[in-house]
Amino acid sequence: MDLDKLSRRTVLKSAAATGLVTALGARAAHAQAPLVVGAIYVGPRDDFGYNQAHALGIAELKKVRGVKVVEEENVPETIAVQKTMESMIQLDGAKLIVATSFGYFDPHMLAMATKFPQVEFRHAVGLWDEKKHPKNAGSYFGYLDQAHYVNGVAAGLVTKTKKIGFIAAKPIPSLLRNINAVLVGARKNAPDATVTVIFTGDWSLPVREAEATNALIDAGCDVITCHVDSPKVVVQTAERRGAMVLGHNASQASLAPRGFVTGAEYKWETIYQGFAGNLAKGEKLPNWVRGGYDLDYVRNTAYGAAASEPARRAADAAIAEMKAGKPIFVGPFKDNKGTVVGTKTYDNYAPELEGMNYLIEGVVGSTS
Amino acid sequence: MSDIATLATVLFAMIGGAIRVSTPFLFVSLGECVTEKAGRINLGLEGTLVLGAMAAYMVAYETGDPWLGVLAAGCAGLILGVMHATLCSLPRVNDVAIGIALMSFGTGLAFFFGKPYIQPQAPRLPSVELGGWIGNAQLAEALTINPLFFIGVALAFFLRWAFDNTRYGLLLRMAGDSVAASRAMGVSVDGVRLAATAAGGFLSGIGGAFLSLYYPGSWNEALSSGQGLMAVALVIFARWDPQRCFYAAMLFGAAGALGPALQSVGIVKGYYFFNAAPYILTLLIMIGAGRDGKAARAMPSELGVQR
Numbered sequence: 083m084d085l086d087k088l089s090r091r092t093v094l095k096s097a098a099a100t101g102l103v104t105a106l107g108a109r110a111a112h113a114q115a116p117l118v119v120g121a122i123y124v125g126p127r128d129d130f131g132y133n134q135a136h137a138l139g140i141a142e143l144k145k146v147r148g149v150k151v152v153e154e155e156n157v158p159e160t161i162a163v164q165k166t167m168e169s170m171i172q173l174d175g176a177k178l179i180v181a182t183s184f185g186y187f188d189p190h191m192l193a194m195a196t197k198f199p200q201v202e203f204r205h206a207v208g209l210w211d212e213k214k215h216p217k218n219a220g221s222y223f224g225y226l227d228q229a230h231y232v233n234g235v236a237a238g239l240v241t242k243t244k245k246i247g248f249i250a251a252k253p254i255p256s257l258l259r260n261i262n263a264v265l266v267g268a269r270k271n272a273p274d275a276t277v278t279v280i281f282t283g284d285w286s287l288p289v290r291e292a293e294a295t296n297a298l299i300d301a302g303c304d305v306i307t308c309h310v311d312s313p314k315v316v317v318q319t320a321e322r323r324g325a326m327v328l329g330h331n332a333s334q335a336s337l338a339p340r341g342f343v344t345g346a347e348y349k350w351e352t353i354y355q356g357f358a359g360n361l362a363k364g365e366k367l368p369n370w371v372r373g374g375y376d377l378d379y380v381r382n383t384a385y386g387a388a389a390s391e392p393a394r395r396a397a398d399a400a401i402a403e404m405k406a407g408k409p410i411f412v413g414p415f416k417d418n419k420g421t422v423v424g425t426k427t428y429d430n431y432a433p434e435l436e437g438m439n440y441l442i443e444g445v446v447g448s449t450s
Numbered sequence: 451m452s453d454i455a456t457l458a459t460v461l462f463a464m465i466g467g468a469i470r471v472s473t474p475f476l477f478v479s480l481g482e483c484v485t486e487k488a489g490r491i492n493l494g495l496e497g498t499l500v501l502g503a504m505a506a507y508m509v510a511y512e513t514g515d516p517w518l519g520v521l522a523a524g525c526a527g528l529i530l531g532v533m534h535a536t537l538c539s540l541p542r543v544n545d546v547a548i549g550i551a552l553m554s555f556g557t558g559l560a561f562f563f564g565k566p567y568i569q570p571q572a573p574r575l576p577s578v579e580l581g582g583w584i585g586n587a588q589l590a591e592a593l594t595i596n597p598l599f600f601i602g603v604a605l606a607f608f609l610r611w612a613f614d615n616t617r618y619g620l621l622l623r624m625a626g627d628s629v630a631a632s633r634a635m636g637v638s639v640d641g642v643r644l645a646a647t648a649a650g651g652f653l654s655g656i657g658g659a660f661l662s663l664y665y666p667g668s669w670n671e672a673l674s675s676g677q678g679l680m681a682v683a684l685v686i687f688a689r690w691d692p693q694r695c696f697y698a699a700m701l702f703g704a705a706g707a708l709g710p711a712l713q714s715v716g717i718v719k720g721y722y723f724f725n726a727a728p729y730i731l732t733l734l735i736m737i738g739a740g741r742d743g744k745a746a747r748a749m750p751s752e753l754g755v756q757r
Contacts, residue, residue, distance in 0.1 A: 126671060128569045156561075156671070247714070280713040283725050288673050289471060290725070292666035293707050296470075297463050297714035300588045315666040318571075323591070337571070448718035 116150040117177055117361055119143065119354075120170035122163060123155040124183035125286070131312035135332040136182045136206070139350025146358050152176060159185030167194045171201055178361060180354070182206045195219040202367050204357065206350075207256075208436060210369060220367065222353050225374030225430060226256075226331075227263035228404045229346030230307075232382050233328040234267020235400040236343050237275075237305045239393040240326055241268070244275045247298030247325075249308035249316050251285045253449040255438045257309045260346070262442045263410055264307060264328075269444060271396060278303055279447030285311040295319040305343065317342075326388040333383045342386025344397060352378045374430060375404035404430075411435065416443045459588065460711045466592030467707020468700045469599060470665050474499065474674075475699035476602040477657030478681035480609060481527075481650035483692050486685060487613065488646035489626035489639075489752035492534050493549030495654045496678030497556020498527045502658025504560035504567065507669035511572035516663045519572065520598070523659035524652045530556055531651020535644040553678075567669050575664040596664045598656065602696070605653075609692035622646055626750030654678065680728075687736055689748040702728050 127137035170176040195216040203219040210221035268275040280294040306320040307328035321338040329345020373379040413424040417440035502523035510519030581593030613619040625642040688694035709725035
């Protein structure tokens with residue numbers, strides 16, 4: 083469906099070709115030379131989820147003096163993203179490109195980084211490798227599992243059935259890590275709590291997400307959370323059924339006035355403002371940026387109506403622990419098939435955790 | 451959880467799923483059934499479904515009345531249907547190609563105008579609670595039913611009756627089975643097909659309204675994820691019989707609920723397989739149905755004929 087891709091940028095490009103906007107462009111260039119940052123999203127900016135979280139971070143960046151932001155949403159993970167990057171660089175003069183989706187990296191961002199060595203490229207998700215990839219590219223990411231751990235701590239104190247439902251898209255490491263973190267958090271105060279996972283199979287399948295939410299509630303889960311691109315449907319369905327909700331990616335508090343407990347949110351603006359600061363001072367951007375609560379890269383949504391007083395206190399304490407760098411995954415621990423997968427305690431920055439491919443004991447679900 | 455309780459959970463989830471998920475399939479397949487009975491294929495109903503969903507959400511949000519949204523969805527579908535019929539009535543125009551073009555047009559239009567409506571929350575269509583007296587929360591939830599479902603079911607049986615027993619039904623079938631006979635009767639084939647395609651579009655639009663205003667009950671760009679296309683395939687499976695469209699839609703809904711339901715009770719192996727259940731089921735039944743040639747005989751003979 084090529085028609086969908088007919089975007090503002092495409093129109094602008096063809097307009098530029100016919101000389102329509104050249105006069106405008108020349109005038110803008112004379113005014114001053116702001117630092118131009120290009121941000122690319124795979125979905126709509128207002129999806130109550132992953133893309134919205136990035137867009138909110140970028141919105142904070144726009145407030146920084148001397149920074150101009152160009153954005154494009156709904157850019158598929160195809161050659162289209164190369165065209166978008168190229169036009170951001172050639173037409174808008176972008177000096178930094180932030181590519182927020184997993185599939186933008188290889189080969190698209192790599193090709194553009196080689197073609198434009200004077201422009202910096204940063205990719206959200208850890209695929210950049212110092213040995214293999216261009217030095218003007220890099221990766222950044224927030225450890226959202228720390229906020230999911232806090233979610234779990236709160237959930238352990240509000241659940242009555244001791245069953246938490248988790249609607250997940252695909253069994254990839256960063257997602258499995260979030261599920262496991264919810265379980266570890268919940269078991270802190272409810273040692274017999276379980277997390278039941280339903281994998282839907284893709285990042286955005288609204289009907290199946292709604293079905294999964296209903297199925298989990300029917301099976302006795304009274305707290306629902308998820309890791310899908312846009313949690314709106316899950317949160318609304320759970321609220322209608324009277325279940326409690328933990329958010330993911332961005333704030334969904336407004337969607338569940340009765341059942342909202344708290345939510346795991348990225349705080350991309352910390353990273354983006356850091357990048358802008360580096361560029362403004364003429365410094366080299368870091369290639370590898372990682373962090374969680376300790377660096378203010380993640381946060382929890384303000385407590386909702388379903389968060390009890392003890393849950394709030396325990397969650398606040400858990401946030402303080404995360405800020406102090408207390409490890410979540412304390413060894414030894416087993417996966418849910420009974421194999422010992424963690425022989426030691428892993429520091430929150432441990433590279434082993436970025437390759438997590440198991441669900442730990444207490445999670446009902448399977449990675450395959 | 452005991453085995454019986456587990457089985458009951460899965461069973462109730464499938465009943466609930468059949469009722470919740472089947473409605474858009476039902477409306478789109480009825481729409482396609484009417485269109486194809488008149489001898490024209492409209493593959494664009496996926497686009498109609500998405501545009502209907504967006505129009506319904508937009509109008510429901512702006513006016514505060516979800517039923518006005520349903521009407522708007524129907525009208526949006528009607529307009530796309532009329533466009534399809536008008537383009538196809540031109541000489542040497544392929545209705546399959548036009549359908550695909552209109553599918554892109556419908557989704558593109560919906561994404562364009564739907565952008566500002568991803569965030570706001572539109573009022574939801576009301577539902578009828580039939581299971582309150584049972585005292586089982588799960589079954590009560592499964593039996594909380596939207597009126598559009600009943601309308602769809604009634605329509606399926608009505609259309610079946612009308613095809614066989616009314617003058618309009620006969621004219622419609624004649625346009626689909628023999629253009630020559632229609633002309634001999636002095637009936638405008640293009641006129642019949644225009645009416646049928648427009649009505650089909652109207653119904654599909656309403657299917658979209660169900661998606662955005664009831665279940666899952668929110669507008670976003672991934673809302674349909676191909677349901678309109680599946681519903682078109684369902685018509686062949688139902689052998690162009692509206693009543694069978696209803697059974698097929700129910701079967702699809704129940705099969706779709708199987709994957710999540712099994713995982714929720716801890717049967718976690720092979721969920722990709724169970725998630726694919728509706729498609730596997732369709733394939734098997736299509737193969738079965740194709741073998742005895744009944745589907746081929748039930749197909750309107752003018753379908754796919756190009757002049």
